[in-house]
Amino acid sequence: MNDFLTLMKPELVITGIIFLLLFIKLGKGLKNETMLLVIQVLLLLNFLAGFFFNAEGTLFDGMYLTTNMIVLQKNILSLGVYLISLLFADWFKKSEHMPEFFMLMLSALLGMFFLISSGNLLMFFLALELSTIPVAAMANFDLDKKRSSEAAMKMILSSAFSSGILLFGISLIYGATGTISFAELPQQLNGSPLQILALIFLFSAFAFKLSIVPFHLWTADVYEGSPMAVTSFLSVISKGAVAFIFMATLYKVFQPMHAIWYNLVMILSIATMIIGNLFALRQQNIKRFLAFSSIAQVGFILLGISSNSIQGTTSVVYFILIYVFSNLAAFGVAAAIAAKAGRENIDDYKGLYQTNPFLSWVLALALFSLAGIPPTAGFFGKLFLLTAGASKGSYLFIIIAALNMIISLYYYLRVIRSVFMDKNDEPLDKIKIEPSAKLGLMICAAGIVLVGLLSWIYDYIQNLV
Amino acid sequence: MNLSLLILLPLLTAVAVLLVRNAKQVKVAALAGATAQFVLAFVLLFAYYKERATGNAAQMLFEQRYNWFPSWHISFHLGVDGISVAMILLTAFVVIAGVLVSWNVTKMTKEFYFLLILLSLGAYGFFISLDLFILFFFLEIAVIPKYLLIGIWGSGKKEYAANKLALMLMGGSALVLVGLLGVYFSNSAQSFDLLQLSQLNIPIQTQMICFPLLFVGFGVFTALFPLHTWVPDGHSSAPTAGSMFLAGISMKLGGYGCLRVATYIMPEGAKEYATIIIVLSVIAILYGAFATMMQKDLKYINAYSSVSHCGFVLLGIGMLTKTSMTGAVMQMVSHGLMTALFFAVIGMIYERTHTRQVSEMSGLLKRMPFIITVLFIVGLCSLGLPGLSGFVAEMTVFMGSWQHPDAFRRVATILACLSIVVTAVYILRAVTKTAMGPLTAGFEELKDATWNEKLAALILIAGIIAIGVAPFWLNDLVSPGAEVIMQKLSR
Numbered sequence: 001m002n003d004f005l006t007l008m009k010p011e012l013v014i015t016g017i018i019f020l021l022l023f024i025k026l027g028k029g030l031k032n033e034t035m036l037l038v039i040q041v042l043l044l045l046n047f048l049a050g051f052f053f054n055a056e057g058t059l060f061d062g063m064y065l066t067t068n069m070i071v072l073q074k075n076i077l078s079l080g081v082y083l084i085s086l087l088f089a090d091w092f093k094k095s096e097h098m099p100e101f102f103m104l105m106l107s108a109l110l111g112m113f114f115l116i117s118s119g120n121l122l123m124f125f126l127a128l129e130l131s132t133i134p135v136a137a138m139a140n141f142d143l144d145k146k147r148s149s150e151a152a153m154k155m156i157l158s159s160a161f162s163s164g165i166l167l168f169g170i171s172l173i174y175g176a177t178g179t180i181s182f183a184e185l186p187q188q189l190n191g192s193p194l195q196i197l198a199l200i201f202l203f204s205a206f207a208f209k210l211s212i213v214p215f216h217l218w219t220a221d222v223y224e225g226s227p228m229a230v231t232s233f234l235s236v237i238s239k240g241a242v243a244f245i246f247m248a249t250l251y252k253v254f255q256p257m258h259a260i261w262y263n264l265v266m267i268l269s270i271a272t273m274i275i276g277n278l279f280a281l282r283q284q285n286i287k288r289f290l291a292f293s294s295i296a297q298v299g300f301i302l303l304g305i306s307s308n309s310i311q312g313t314t315s316v317v318y319f320i321l322i323y324v325f326s327n328l329a330a331f332g333v334a335a336a337i338a339a340k341a342g343r344e345n346i347d348d349y350k351g352l353y354q355t356n357p358f359l360s361w362v363l364a365l366a367l368f369s370l371a372g373i374p375p376t377a378g379f380f381g382k383l384f385l386l387t388a389g390a391s392k393g394s395y396l397f398i399i400i401a402a403l404n405m406i407i408s409l410y411y412y413l414r415v416i417r418s419v420f421m422d423k424n425d426e427p428l429d430k431i432k433i434e435p436s437a438k439l440g441l442m443i444c445a446a447g448i449v450l451v452g453l454l455s456w457i458y459d460y461i462q463n464l465v
Numbered sequence: 466m467n468l469s470l471l472i473l474l475p476l477l478t479a480v481a482v483l484l485v486r487n488a489k490q491v492k493v494a495a496l497a498g499a500t501a502q503f504v505l506a507f508v509l510l511f512a513y514y515k516e517r518a519t520g521n522a523a524q525m526l527f528e529q530r531y532n533w534f535p536s537w538h539i540s541f542h543l544g545v546d547g548i549s550v551a552m553i554l555l556t557a558f559v560v561i562a563g564v565l566v567s568w569n570v571t572k573m574t575k576e577f578y579f580l581l582i583l584l585s586l587g588a589y590g591f592f593i594s595l596d597l598f599i600l601f602f603f604l605e606i607a608v609i610p611k612y613l614l615i616g617i618w619g620s621g622k623k624e625y626a627a628n629k630l631a632l633m634l635m636g637g638s639a640l641v642l643v644g645l646l647g648v649y650f651s652n653s654a655q656s657f658d659l660l661q662l663s664q665l666n667i668p669i670q671t672q673m674i675c676f677p678l679l680f681v682g683f684g685v686f687t688a689l690f691p692l693h694t695w696v697p698d699g700h701s702s703a704p705t706a707g708s709m710f711l712a713g714i715s716m717k718l719g720g721y722g723c724l725r726v727a728t729y730i731m732p733e734g735a736k737e738y739a740t741i742i743i744v745l746s747v748i749a750i751l752y753g754a755f756a757t758m759m760q761k762d763l764k765y766i767n768a769y770s771s772v773s774h775c776g777f778v779l780l781g782i783g784m785l786t787k788t789s790m791t792g793a794v795m796q797m798v799s800h801g802l803m804t805a806l807f808f809a810v811i812g813m814i815y816e817r818t819h820t821r822q823v824s825e826m827s828g829l830l831k832r833m834p835f836i837i838t839v840l841f842i843v844g845l846c847s848l849g850l851p852g853l854s855g856f857v858a859e860m861t862v863f864m865g866s867w868q869h870p871d872a873f874r875r876v877a878t879i880l881a882c883l884s885i886v887v888t889a890v891y892i893l894r895a896v897t898k899t900a901m902g903p904l905t906a907g908f909e910e911l912k913d914a915t916w917n918e919k920l921a922a923l924i925l926i927a928g929i930i931a932i933g934v935a936p937f938w939l940n941d942l943v944s945p946g947a948e949v950i951m952q953k954l955s956r
Binding site for chain 2: 311
């Protein structure tokens with residue numbers, strides 16, 4: 001019983017918060033502002049609670065497992081959710097169904113926690129569904145907007161499709177090996193054609209969730225149509241969670257077949273970087289722009305994953321931590337502008353610096369971090385992913401990745417140029433930022449600057465691997 | 466002497482610039498910081514002399530090492546030899562002159578000075594780092610300030626130029642990165658440490674791949690033909706101080722990297738590719754010189770002549786003799802001072818006449834004697850008049866190059882020498898046209914240089930003359946560093 005409480009503490013805390021919100025909602029309810037404040041405090045407590053009373057072990061005959069590394073990954077996701085609750089305060093306050101939104105978001109987060117902790121393909125499948133379906137409901141939250149429903153529809157259809165593929169892959173694996181437990185699978189895997197087929201199906205399902213090329217087509221439409229809070233949740237938290245479990249599955253379960261998946265990961269990494277970057281070049285809408293840029297970032301994550309080493313794990317987790325700060329900062333700025341001015345196009349940002357220097361600098365920091373320019377943390381994150389990937393010794397792979405950093409710099413600089421250089425006689429008015437959004441942006445900015453320069457964070461992650 | 470001061474001081478200056486309130490205080494803070502850097506550079510020079518005089522023969526002095534990302538074997542390793550000290554002096558000269566010259570910037574003063582100081586931070590860090598990772602870190606830090614300086618405060622087609630510069634330089638640093646990773650994984654120690662790497666013998670196959678990556682990557686920064694195209698656009702669109710920093714400091718990062726990183730740790734690769742380097746640098750020298758002849762805009766004239774002059778740096782490195790490499794470093798220092806001064810003067814003229822077209826001004830000597838005298842001095846330095854730094858540096862490169870008895874290198878040296886004639890043509894033509902003749906109508910009311918401009922010019926001229934009249938101190942400073950590289954080459 002004691003084991004149960006300590007090992008499953010993150011999930012239990014989240015479940016507790018969900019029920020608390022439900023009761024508040026069912027009872028008299030609170031004013032939106034107070035409610036939001038309560039939620040923010042709860043999520044902060046949830047994040048802080050992640051650092052105490054942690055233990056390693058398994059539950060339910062290995063269905064559920066947790067290690068210090070997994071706890072850290074959950075903490076990163078909790079941090080992201082806390083930041084989302086801060087950054088999109090404007091939108092939350094206007095929303096009529098805010099408690100429901102957070103209940104859905106936390107359910108999805110709960111699903112992701114189970115996903116990362118899963119030790120069995122069945123558990124894995126259930127958790128993946130739990131982490132996907134609420135997000136589709138969230139995508140529909142701009143109730144009066146047609147695009148929002150369209151996004152939700154696209155999201156639910158494509159994820160249903162990928163679930164089908166995943167189930168097919170799982171059944172093939174069961175057929176080929178006679179087990180679905182992560183602990184027993186490695187002994188049974190020998191690289192037979194049936195197993196390769198199963199691996200490819202599983203891989204495709206992951207590719208859907210991570211929007212790896214060629215399974216990325218749903219991403220831009222869903223990102224554009226959904227409310228900004230959902231877009232950022234999808235692109236940061238969802239991606240992060242799936243990347244964690246993807247890496248764990250490849251490294252632990254499919255280790256015997258790593259010669260096969262290395263090639264797969266390498267080719268898809270190159271394709272993802274190139275396609276993501278090329279499509280991002282010409283986007284006008286900031287959400288679509290960030291969608292394609294996040295596809296390109298996934299390409300880099302794959303590069304780190306391909307290294308199949310301790311450094312690979314460390315650099316991927318480190319990169320995702322940085323990515324949480326940088327991408328959320330970019331979305332936070334975009335949301336602040338969209339909420340007050342209703343503008344989402346990059347051209348509307350022309351001359352932003354004249355009226356909103358704070359937002360401009362945060363946006364610049366975030367984009368430089370995404371582009372990997374020092375002294376921002378993104379530089380270190382990208383560089384370590386590249387270094388980890390280079391340890392396999394494929395120069396061509398690394399050169400292509402490095403060239404992709406240049407392409408991505410081009411389109412990030414395009415936004416910077418709009419903000420800082422282009423003349424605009426009618427720039428956006430001075431935007432009054434919500435205090436909590438400002439706090440969120442400052443946390444993000446601090447993270448972007450500090451996570452890179454403080455090298456002990458990287459060492460801390462590495463010690464957990 | 467604590468080398469981290471060289472990083473901390475610009476950092477503190479940058480913070481101070483951000484914290485103070487009005488434009489006046491920003492300028493004072495920046496100038497105070499630049500002056501402190503200037504003093505510190507001289508303190509470093511004398512500390513270096515003192516240390517050497519006491520018989521300390523270590524390759525690098527004032528070494529400091531802090532752990533940074535120990536899991537990748539990265540450490541914050543600082544240290545200087547004569548070459549670094551020379552480059553730091555150059556940086557300090559250009560920074561203080563750049564700050565003084567930009568006294569009249571009114572648009573977003575705070576941001577302007579912040580970026581200038583950030584750029585100098587990158588340069589100082591680059592020149593003192595002995596770990597290739599932090600060297601790369603500082604190399605990239607210096608790119609974005611340039612982009613913003615050109616894009617926001619520039620003139621002409623500034624956005625295009627800024628984009629081109631940022632992308633080409635980042636492309637260069639991407640090649641450097643791949644080269645560094647190749648070196649990192651090929652050595653058994655898996656180390657980025659320069660001194661450690663110089664002790665190891667990197668496998669020949671790795672050198673064949675990584676040397677060109679590193680050399681071309683750094684070469685982009687120092688206008689290696691045919692990757693020099695960002696130079697004319699970038700320099701001519703940048704604000705005055707931006708051009709000074711670009712040509713005076715930033716282009717030197719590349720030359721220093723080619724010499725210290727690429728050639729030093731991969732000598733076999735350097736020998737193998739020497740022919741190509743020589744051919745490319747001779748093309749850059751001649752092409753730059755001839756292209757300058759066709760320019761009508763003063764800034765373009767100096768930008769193309771920078772391509773030509775930086776060709777000498779690469780030629781000196783490619784010739785792989787001690788004298789030629791000493792010459793290459795001297796040329797870097799000399800060209801840095803000279804071109805910074807040249808851009809400063811062009812900025813002063815432009816601020817008054819609002820044109821940079823040579824054809825649109827004449828007889829300016831009558832109205833602004835000080836500025837035009839400086840223009841003469843810098844022009845003469847550029848065409849290699851004895852007594853000024855250009856002559857000393859180029860002469861050293863030629864002497865070093867001539868030490869090779871083979872016909873190919875002799876011919877290359879002769880061709881490079883010929884460019885001096887072309888230089889004389891375009892410099893004299895531009896300077897004479899601007900200074901002499903009847904005063905252009907409408908320029909009667911122009912004023913001569915103000916105190917800050919005079920001070921900036923005098924500081925840089927002092928540097929140029931100090932090298933030109935007494936070159937031995939710079940030579941003595943640099944040649945032990947070149948000697949170390951030669952030992953590694955002849956092993």
